Amino acid sequence: MTTTPAEDTPARTAAALALGDDALVLSHRLGEWAGHAPVLEEELALANIALDLLGQARVLLSMAGDEDELAFLREERAFRNLQLVEQPNTDFAHTIARQLFFSAHQYLLYGELAAGDGPFAPLAGKAVKETAYHRDHAEQWTLRLGDGTDESHARMQRAVDALWRYTGEMFQPVDGVDADRPALEAAWLEWTGQVLRRATLTVPDGPRTGAWAAGAGRQGLHTEPFGRMLAEMQHLHRSHPGAAW
Amino acid sequence: MATAAARDTADSRAFDALTGTDDTAGHQRAFDAAVAADERIEPRDWMPDAYRATLVRQIAQHAHSEIIGMQPEANWITRAPSLRRKAILMAKVQDEAGHGLYLYSAAETLGVSREELLDKLHSGRQKYSSIFNYPTLTWADVGAIGWLVDGAAITNQVPLCRCSYGPYARAMVRVCKEESFHQRQGYELLLALSKGTPEQHAMAQDAVDRWWWPSLMMFGPPDDESQHSAQSMAWKIKRHSNDELRQRFVDICVPQAESLGLTLPDPDLTWNEERGHHDFGTIDWTEFWDVLKGNGPCNEERLTRRRRAHEDGAWVREAAAAHAARHTNSETGATRA
Numbered sequence: 001m002t003t004t005p006a007e008d009t010p011a012r013t014a015a016a017l018a019l020g021d022d023a024l025v026l027s028h029r030l031g032e033w034a035g036h037a038p039v040l041e042e043e044l045a046l047a048n049i050a051l052d053l054l055g056q057a058r059v060l061l062s063m064a065g066d067e068d069e070l071a072f073l074r075e076e077r078a079f080r081n082l083q084l085v086e087q088p089n090t091d092f093a094h095t096i097a098r099q100l101f102f103s104a105h106q107y108l109l110y111g112e113l114a115a116g117d118g119p120f121a122p123l124a125g126k127a128v129k130e131t132a133y134h135r136d137h138a139e140q141w142t143l144r145l146g147d148g149t150d151e152s153h154a155r156m157q158r159a160v161d162a163l164w165r166y167t168g169e170m171f172q173p174v175d176g177v178d179a180d181r182p183a184l185e186a187a188w189l190e191w192t193g194q195v196l197r198r199a200t201l202t203v204p205d206g207p208r209t210g211a212w213a214a215g216a217g218r219q220g221l222h223t224e225p226f227g228r229m230l231a232e233m234q235h236l237h238r239s240h241p242g243a244a245w
Numbered sequence: 246m247a248t249a250a251a252r253d254t255a256d257s258r259a260f261d262a263l264t265g266t267d268d269t270a271g272h273q274r275a276f277d278a279a280v281a282a283d284e285r286i287e288p289r290d291w292m293p294d295a296y297r298a299t300l301v302r303q304i305a306q307h308a309h310s311e312i313i314g315m316q317p318e319a320n321w322i323t324r325a326p327s328l329r330r331k332a333i334l335m336a337k338v339q340d341e342a343g344h345g346l347y348l349y350s351a352a353e354t355l356g357v358s359r360e361e362l363l364d365k366l367h368s369g370r371q372k373y374s375s376i377f378n379y380p381t382l383t384w385a386d387v388g389a390i391g392w393l394v395d396g397a398a399i400t401n402q403v404p405l406c407r408c409s410y411g412p413y414a415r416a417m418v419r420v421c422k423e424e425s426f427h428q429r430q431g432y433e434l435l436l437a438l439s440k441g442t443p444e445q446h447a448m449a450q451d452a453v454d455r456w457w458w459p460s461l462m463m464f465g466p467p468d469d470e471s472q473h474s475a476q477s478m479a480w481k482i483k484r485h486s487n488d489e490l491r492q493r494f495v496d497i498c499v500p501q502a503e504s505l506g507l508t509l510p511d512p513d514l515t516w517n518e519e520r521g522h523h524d525f526g527t528i529d530w531t532e533f534w535d536v537l538k539g540n541g542p543c544n545e546e547r548l549t550r551r552r553r554a555h556e557d558g559a560w561v562r563e564a565a566a567a568h569a570a571r572h573t574n575s576e577t578g579a580t581r582a
Contacts, residue, residue: 038558047339148564
């Protein structure tokens with residue numbers, strides 16, 4: 001373990017929670033797909049991505065405390081994940097749009113963190129490889145759905161439009177995460193816009209930053225479906241206080 | 246097939262093709278000799294139609310079981326009580342999807358398509374293992390499935406690694422490696438519960454009580470009522486009888502239950518010194534046939550959910566096909582997957 005000045009620790013803990021909660025919550029959402037995917041190969045792919053994210057979550061939450069206490073005993077208001085990752089799966093297009101937006105952001109962020117010498121560099125070095133795969137998977141499906149049939153095009157556009165307003169939050173500063181947010185945002189917009197256009201989709205021109213959602217998840221202000229997700233996730237653990245599993 | 250008998254089969258096929266003759270009797274002799282010599286039959290080899298049909302049925306049902314078998318366990322992914330257990334369970338369900346893929350591929354070497362087999366599953370014309378028609382009511386069921394259901398599956402499947410049909414045997418080698426890992430994980434999960442709080446111990450015992458008999462039913466009907474057994478054994482698709490494998494499983498489980506600190510729900514279970522095996526009580530065959538006929542606790546729900554996943558995903562598959570058709574020769578890279 002690297003030694004850090006004492007005054008850095010709260011910020012590092014806050015950052016580990018924010019990044020860890022993103023991975024934990026999105027992993028959970030992808031886990032809901034098990035047994036419901038449109039094709040057998042996607043059962044494997046979605047579970048694979050969910051597992052990668054859960055692995056990242058476990059490392060990050062362990063940097064902030066006990067992974068199970070943090071995952072199962074915090075209330076909704078104490079979670080620091082982005083509102084984007086808690087959005088319901090809805091249909092395959094929404095799942096893919098959420099994945100495209102988030103993995104493109106994670107790829108850029110972890111790339112930058114991996115190149116630095118901060119406390120998240122070792123995790124980011126490993127995670128950026130997984131995230132490159134996630135991003136590729138989402139990109140390929142965005143192209144297939146956007147430039148597939150009329151129905152898939154309409155569904156994909158709907159998903160992009162519905163989730164767009166949650167993307168601004170990804171570029172708000174996070175205490176303890178040392179990254180050039182404006183540069184990340186520009187690179188993200190460039191890459192994502194290019195994928196959407198190749199998929200024959202329209203890049204929404206509505207607000208991303210400054211929308212009601214921006215920055216709220218990091219302050220523990222979540223959307224309504226999140227509480228229900230936590231109720232399911234935490235129920236068994238909370239029913240047996242102190243038990244080991 | 247690699248040896249003399251095999252070459253005979255291949256050569257005689259080639260000879261027939263060249264001369265336009267039909268030497269079924271000769272093919273049959275070469276096939277029988279290959280099976281007798283414990284050689285592997287491969288996709289291009291001649292094989293009796295009934296052998297092909299039996300394999301298609303068995304491999305497809307095996308594949309279907311992996312896919313339907315994801316449901317009872319996926320039921321607990323979102324509720325797993327620790328992140329470690331959640332990761333293990335997700336990995337396991339992912340493995341099962343992978344097993345389904347291997348097995349559909351093995352079946353396809355016999356000249357059927359995955360789509361056609363899925364159709365038969367969805368319309369109820371092909372079956373899957375009756376065990377997956379039981380519900381997972383508590384977290385401990387995930388452990389009981391790992392220990393007992395995967396344990397029974399391994400007992401059934403290890404001999405299939407030597408099955409006479411090459412692609413099936415090779416799929417089984419890979420499947421069994423992962424299954425035995427799952428089985429150990431299930432055992433370890435139950436052990437943690439058994440040694441945990443009184444509530445956890447009770448949860449583990451209740452799960453074993455509910456899953457024990459259905460697991461014994463996984464070996465199929467008793468030998469004297471098993472319609473496919475004799476032929477399958479002659480073809481070396483099957484290596485041991487249902488009752489032999491069931492006995493082997495009981496003998497393995499009894500000491501394991503003891504070290505788990507759990508009991509098996511069978512008052513007639515006793516060691517028989519003379520036979521060198523455990524005697525055990527009578528299976529409720531009425532329940533077995535009922536579940537097999539579609540009247541188990543979850544038959545309706547499992548099949549409905551599978552059909553719904555397939556129907557809900559139709560637009561996605563159509564999109565992928567339309568996109569691939571349009572971009573086969575372009576440089577979008579979109580045809581890669």
